[in-house]
Amino acid sequence: MKFPVLKNDRLLRAARGEEVDRIPIWIMRQAGRYLPEFRELRSKHDFFSICQTPELAVEVSLQPVRRFDLDACIIFSDILVIPQALGMTVEMRPSIGPVLPNPIVSPDDISKLDSRADICKKLGYVAEAITLARHKLDGKVPLIGFSGAPWTLMGYMIEGGGSKTLSKAKAWLYENPESSKQILKLLTDAVVDYLIMQACAGAQLLQVFESSAEHLGPELFKTYALPYIRDISSRVKTGIKTKGLDDIPMTIFAKGAHYALKELAGSGYDVVGLDWTIRPEDARAIIGNSVTLQGNLDPCALYAPQNELKQLAKDMVNKFGKIRYIANLGHGIYPDMKPENVEILINTIHES
Numbered sequence: 001m002k003f004p005v006l007k008n009d010r011l012l013r014a015a016r017g018e019e020v021d022r023i024p025i026w027i028m029r030q031a032g033r034y035l036p037e038f039r040e041l042r043s044k045h046d047f048f049s050i051c052q053t054p055e056l057a058v059e060v061s062l063q064p065v066r067r068f069d070l071d072a073c074i075i076f077s078d079i080l081v082i083p084q085a086l087g088m089t090v091e092m093r094p095s096i097g098p099v100l101p102n103p104i105v106s107p108d109d110i111s112k113l114d115s116r117a118d119i120c121k122k123l124g125y126v127a128e129a130i131t132l133a134r135h136k137l138d139g140k141v142p143l144i145g146f147s148g149a150p151w152t153l154m155g156y157m158i159e160g161g162g163s164k165t166l167s168k169a170k171a172w173l174y175e176n177p178e179s180s181k182q183i184l185k186l187l188t189d190a191v192v193d194y195l196i197m198q199a200c201a202g203a204q205l206l207q208v209f210e211s212s213a214e215h216l217g218p219e220l221f222k223t224y225a226l227p228y229i230r231d232i233s234s235r236v237k238t239g240i241k242t243k244g245l246d247d248i249p250m251t252i253f254a255k256g257a258h259y260a261l262k263e264l265a266g267s268g269y270d271v272v273g274l275d276w277t278i279r280p281e282d283a284r285a286i287i288g289n290s291v292t293l294q295g296n297l298d299p300c301a302l303y304a305p306q307n308e309l310k311q312l313a314k315d316m317v318n319k320f321g322k323i324r325y326i327a328n329l330g331h332g333i334y335p336d337m338k339p340e341n342v343e344i345l346i347n348t349i350h351e352s
């Protein structure tokens with residue numbers, strides 16, 4: 001596919017470990033409810049209708065890039081489109097979040113999931129949105145594609161929505177280890193196909209969200225998350241090559257997995273995303289210089305008085321340094337953030 005020439009390649013340069021003239025920054029959940037223009041559009045459309053309508057998904061993806069001097073655009077979608085493509089119902093309920101009314105309850109339910117065979121057909125609307133976004137961006141900044149990681153997706157599929165403890169999903173790991181692995185394998189296959197499709201459609205970097213890693217701890221993570229995370233990077237990179245495309249960087253963000261940073265650094269990704277509970281210098285000491293780090297400002301730092309926010313952003317940059325670093329929050333931005341504070345954060349990073 002032919003796309004407009006990329007004018008700002010700081011994100012991709014940083015991901016590959018190349019020098020940059022200024023530190024790139026993007027923000028997890030940068031398209032969302034803290035923006036009045038998002039709330040306006042969202043008031044007229046259901047959440048998944050926006051995801052499924054390429055023109056709307058692209059409009060929402062572009063909103064933050066129009067408003068702020070960001071160094072990347074992320075395609076608007078959700079990690080839960082994968083369970084949907086496997087035949088599960090997912091609803092986005094106001095002030096509750098995602099609800100899966102018919103969760104997986106017993107190992108027999110696994111056979112009711114649709115096979116991965118036509119995942120690309122079912123999620124073809126994401127590919128369309130990505131291609132359209134690349135054209136509409138006109139090379140302004142690179143476009144990030146993403147997927148949930150298998151354990152995080154399995155969690156939602158068993159819990160039937162978000163959970164503070166993930167105790168139902170974790171019970172599966174202890175009670176039904178083989179069935180758990182069967183689900184994780186099935187999800188891995190779907191995620192691999194899905195990410196390769198996104199790369200073919202024009203995504204320039206792929207981020208994998210293992211948002212529920214903190215619930216696992218080192219031993220469960222080693223068995224039920226890491227092997228699948230590794231498998232995804234290796235199969236996606238090979239798949240992209242087989243399709244005749246150039247390699248694109250991949251990021252793993254395993255929230256709360258500071259106990260597994262060394263393993264994550266060696267899991268085949270170019271970038272490791274960090275949450276705010278680890279010191280940048282400690283993460284760098286554990287990981288070394290072979291991968292780029294991304295993160296990790298406490299999202300709540302955006303509530304701080306503006307001078308303090310600036311100082312926190314400067315301290316973060318001083319600790320990470322300018323090489324092999326992509327600035328971001330340590331998790332997604334909250335819906336009640338002031339857009340002005342986001343602008344202060346972005347400008348402070350760029351001036352550092």
Ligand SMILES: Cc1c2[nH]c(c1CCC(=O)O)Cc1[nH]c(c(CCC(=O)O)c1C)Cc1[nH]c(c(CCC(=O)O)c1C)Cc1[nH]c(c(C)c1CCC(=O)O)C2
Nearest residue numbers: 028029030031032074075076077078079097098209211332
């Ligand atoms: C766990 C997870 C989900 N979705 C996602 C994750 C991984 C990242 C993370 O750990 O936060 C990923 C996601 N979800 C969304 C994006 C869009 C791209 C971006 O701007 O980053 C991305 C990358 C849009 C969204 N996804 C959701 C919204 C808000 C829904 C709405 O408009 O009603 C948006 C903009 C809903 C969603 N979707 C999900 C939850 C738990 C919620 C409810 C929480 C909330 O309301 O913020 C599942």
